[in-house]
Amino acid sequence: MQRIAVLGAGSWGTAFAKVLADAGRDVVLWARRPEVADEITGQKLNTGYLPGIRLPETLRATADPILALDGAEAVVLAVPSQTLRANLASWRELLPEGVTLVSLAKGIELGTGKRMSEVVAEVAQVPSEHVAVVSGPNLAREIAAQQPTATVVACMDHERAVAVQRASANGYFRPYTITDVVGCELGGACKNVIALACGIAHGLGFGDNTMASLITRGLAETARLGAALGADPMTFAGLAGLGDLVATCASPLSRNRSFGERLGKGETLAQAQEAAHGQVAEGVKSCSSIQDLGAKHGVDMPITDGVRRVCHDGLDPRAMAAELLGRAQKAERQ
Template sequence: MSHIAVFGAGSWGTAFSTILAGGGNDVRIWGRRQEVVDQINAGVNEDYLPQTRLSERISASTDPEEVVGDAEIVVLSVPSQSLRDNLTGWAPLLAGGDRVVVSLMKGVELGTTKRMSEVIAEVGQVPTERIAVVSGPNLAREIVQQQPAASVVACADVASAERVAAACSTDYFRPYTSADIVGAEVGGAVKNVIALAVGMAEGMGLGDNTKASIITRGLAETTRLGVALGADPRTLSGLAGVGDLIATCMSPLSRNHAFGVSLGQGMTVEQVQAEKRQTAEGVKSCASILELARHHGVDVPITEQVNNAVNHGHSVQNMVRALLSRARKHETD
């Protein structure tokens, strides 16, 4: 049994905490809002996972130092664009010892185009061998219902990956290990953008042929970008790549998919943001992913068109026309 700290009381942070508790660990969650912390200490998180009873092994606090305590593993699950600011205050709690710091976040930082593990290493002063990434087809609602699922724990250090995998292994959640952090993070970030595109297509009333085409070509541009950054292309064909991509693009439980559907139905970004209470990471990350791809000379046409729709006011109809009017080429180029 271990003590594990989880920073982030949202849907995925709470759902992952239930996995850790199910693996026999005592889990303390840091929450920004006292009302959410109070709910968790009462055994629920109605704001993010309504009608779900939490394990007695899970507790919560607004005090980061209290949450970390003697934790052997620290899990970070906050919106990707807020990670840097949060880490500025948390960094002293992460330094030293042999704690493994785990990223559940799936985004690329605006302005720096850094992946989340890079932000953790830079701001948190955490050695690379103590940074792990968990990524896969893991929709929070299905996880807390204990529906069978698998994921990838990626870390440069095999022993650290195994520590995290052991902590989150249950009879319904199967973690695999990998050394490819880049592939896991690129797959997790770009799939949110592709899910926005699939959602937009669905919102426009387009069918499965269209959605399957977007998913497949989305995987192609995800793999191009990952390989350019040093990823193993096999990672993008696995759970952290195509697995996560399918779940996020096709499920109504996916925040990015649902956001895209609303855009496809004619709502503006501002209107959807006002209606949705939870973060759709692809909305924030599409611009930084596009910038990162351009810096490395990688063609990412779906990401480019999603960015045009989200950040430059282009209509979703323009997105479809722009993608279909591109010059023909060999599929595997």
């Protein structure tokens, strides 16, 4: 994979395009707004999403998807999970034949309960083996600043995973491969919701014991859902599980944690969104679809349900904390 198109010039899309360019790939980044594409190409900056980060001289950007996709050997999809279906439908006829599609989105689709790789395969009308997923402790700002990190490339076709691994490996970005797409995607989606819970707890003034408890029990309910859907349990002990969960729950750079903190301090959903410059944290949208998925498979997900009720049913964050602590006592591994 030498010629790669990255569709989506937000924080993570731009950071991953930089990773690929720093790995020596020929990268074209698609931006929805022409002024963003012009800034990236002309000034090597994306001040709206990664202020102060200098982008590689070789990185080009365009607002024309036809130009971005022309000759691409891999297509990276870096748009939010709930807009992926509509965006990909508009690009479907432009996709090169047999191309590997790489999803960076972390969520479960509202209404369908589908994972992002399932949405990609369905909309693009390609075999599931053609879709890869990238997940792990991947805070965009730190990666763009070339701080060392590791990640996971998951694909049912191991050779495609290896090709993406080789295309993205560089001096600060170390990818590993797995074939467990289900576990990789569930870890990436659920950690956003648990990070909201950790942010809420921090906003309420709780400390590290509470955070560690939420992270651990959040991992447990994620693993229960994974087991019901056929994921490899070891995936949740790896980079796409525990690694991504810890980074997202602990870092102030995490949009989900920061958003949850505002809710814990008493702000409404609208106020928290306004403070985030109109952006809604991914977990706010996905908590409902993840809860529905758990209910469909008979999986108990109390933290996810609490976050959903705080975000969408007006539950007071303190009441959520009291409910979680007041649940019936049981053995840890039940």
